[in-house]
Amino acid sequence: MLSERRLQVLRAIVQDYVGTEEPVGSKALTERHNLGVSPATVRNDMAALEDEGFIAQPHTSAGRIPTDKGYRLFVDKLAGVKPMTAPERRAIQNFLEGAVDLDDVVARTVRLLAQLTRQVAVVQYPSLTRSTVRHVELLALAPARLMLVLITDTGRVEQRMVDCPAPFGEASLADLRARLNSRVAGRRFTDVPSLVEDLPDAFEAEDRGTVSTVLSTLLETLVEENEERLMIGGTANLTRFGHDFPLVIRPVLEALEEQVVLLKLLGEAKDPGVTVRIGHENAHEGLNSTSVVSVGYGSGGETVAKLGVVGPTRMDYPGTMGAVRAVARYVGQILAES
Amino acid sequence: MLSERRLQVLRAIVQDYVGTEEPVGSKALTERHNLGVSPATVRNDMAALEDEGFIAQPHTSAGRIPTDKGYRLFVDKLAGVKPMTAPERRAIQNFLEGAVDLDDVVARTVRLLAQLTRQVAVVQYPSLTRSTVRHVELLALAPARLMLVLITDTGRVEQRMVDCPAPFGEASLADLRARLNSRVAGRRFTDVPSLVEDLPDAFEAEDRGTVSTVLSTLLETLVEENEERLMIGGTANLTRFGHDFPLVIRPVLEALEEQVVLLKLLGEAKDPGVTVRIGHENAHEGLNSTSVVSVGYGSGGETVAKLGVVGPTRMDYPGTMGAVRAVARYVGQILAES
DNA sequence: CTCTGGCACTCTTCGCACGCGAGTGCCAGA
DNA sequence: TCTGGCACTCGCGTGCGAAGAGTGCCAGAG
Secondary structure (H helix, E strand, O other): OOOHHHHHHHHHHHHHHHHHOOOEOHHHHHHHOOOOOOHHHHHHHHHHHHHOOOEEOOOOOOOEEEOHHHHHHHHHHHOOOOOOOHHHHHHHHHHHHOOOOHHHHHHHHHHHHHHHHOOEEEEEOOOOOOOEEEEEEEEEEEOOEEEEEEEEOOOOEEEEEEEOOOOOOHHHHHHHHHHHHHHHOOOEHHHHHHHHOOHHHHOOHHHHHHHHHHHHHHHHHHHHOOOOOEEEEOHHHHHHOOOOHHHHHHHHHHHHHOHHHHHHHHHHOOOOOOEEEEHHHOOOHHHOOEEEEEEEEOOOOOOOEEEEEEEEOOOOHHHHHHHHHHHHHHHHHHHHHO | OOOHHHHHHHHHHHHHHHHHOOOEOHHHHHHHOOOOOOHHHHHHHHHHHHHOOOEEOOOOOOOEEEOHHHHHHHHHHHOOOOOOOHHHHHHHHHHHHOOOOHHHHHHHHHHHHHHHHOOEEEEEOOOOOOOEEEEEEEEEEEOOEEEEEEEEOOOOEEEEEEEOOOOOOHHHHHHHHHHHHHHHOOOEHHHHHHHHOOHHHHOOHHHHHHHHHHHHHHHHHHHHOOOOOEEEEOHHHHHHOOOOHHHHHHHHHHHHHOHHHHHHHHHHOOOOOOEEEEHHHOOOHHHOOEEEEEEEEOOOOOOOEEEEEEEEOOOOHHHHHHHHHHHHHHHHHHHHHO
């Protein structure tokens, strides 16, 4: 069990190290924070903290730096979330309100997050799973070649080519289009499969093959689009990582290009609030020297996607968490309005 | 005027420097390339080359490295384009043929280019200016609210909302859709404005406002979409840039996030063949220590967009140019097929 | 006139010894 | 349990000298 003062010492170490990027010693600590005790006492506390694995020293005779475990304790017990100031909040809101469409909202969010946190920002596009179908359109490009266009209530449009097993007449096409829309328009994606299941039965035998093909393409589109896209930005902030550059930054850049990795990373965050994954807590190896701060956002009560930032484990956690939370809140608001 | 041998010396310097990343001296040169002359002679040649500004020495008593001007001469006069080997070409083709849609083609192209050249790859989405309209679709979302969907022959789909000044009946909608398609389907974007100019005249007075609105939205879409999108990848290769890391890499990362900058960069390449911009030849300041190798690609004879790579000025120009050219060729081919 | 070998000179780099200073650990005493 | 003191450890910066690479120039040969 750690005494109250030892926790204060840990907090002071984290704060100083985040500020200076240099190992912090006992003397400097007592000078900068008025702990009311002498350096010698602090040294004893530091020895205890080191025994417990919360801090470590890079070399003998250097100061201490927090370990992942130390940051974890700091985030969980010692620091809150620093709220944004009123002017900051206004700036966020103004900036996001200028967006003209969904792509623009996401793009602006990424820029904003990157600027506010001075780190790499990752924003997932709003998820389709909770979405509803606004309209399905079918176009004949050739006698046996259709284009399927799916329009969602979040304003996204997805298209797919469909090669038909047999030529498909204009009348059949109009019929299919009408039936399809009357069944699925306004419905949730998850409900679509059962709603269209028996649709081929309503058609002549010669058209059934095509109808089935169209339907399976539609269902595929719905599923595939749950492999959600995302946008990243602020990679230039990676240069502020540290001195031991290339070795650290390379795997991070590689991880950032693997959308799958990032999606998994964001997906892991289960909490309703802000989630912080520190260093080795991240499953992906390349991100072992980074921390990920993420949170879900959405319009109304529902989470439709996640956003977050990736930065060095030595980051300003309270500030970053505050910024991430604030941006998520305003993005949700913007999405609800549109 | 430079003698033949001096050009050979320059070529040797470029090749060695690209290989070793270290300033190259006269002795090493005579050992590695059998120039048939002594180091002393080479020294004289190097002094001449330095006077002309083709090479420079970082410090007194170090070897020489090529200047931008030196690379320029090398690219223009001393080196050709290194063709891809047959297995490489097959690999490119196979990889690209696996693509399922336009997004996928672009995504695969980026990955491929980044891997082949081990540099940062930039691929522009196929441009709409040269494209033709495949189909225009109009959907009624509400009595006075339409959705306009534009489908191009390159497989791109763009949608816009249209708020009508007055309610618009189903019959009028079908009429407009039919007339619109009969006029513009298969036509070039650039021809569309004049083709639809008199379309409102064919409608009742009460519908004319809506028709005009739809048309102007369509024209806007055509114009706006010339602000083309692009995709980048292989940023992890930036780590191979050099030793003086953060200072060089940061502005490059920043430039890469400015899509406008990149589009301008690619747009500048006017040649039918591969274009190389070396160091300070790039207008954007952040890219002054990089070279950009780009080329247009397209189906048939026409260039619909550009692609290229960004790397250190010290790059393998012949190999990079070969890879860029080959990828462009196969992407064009894939686009033509689909 | 061009090429070559030789020579002196310039700098960078590396290794090494040294001293400084920060920081630690431990201990005895309050 | 806290404090002050003290000895000890190391990392880091500095200065110096040797080594090595590379250059420029010059005089002589072809």
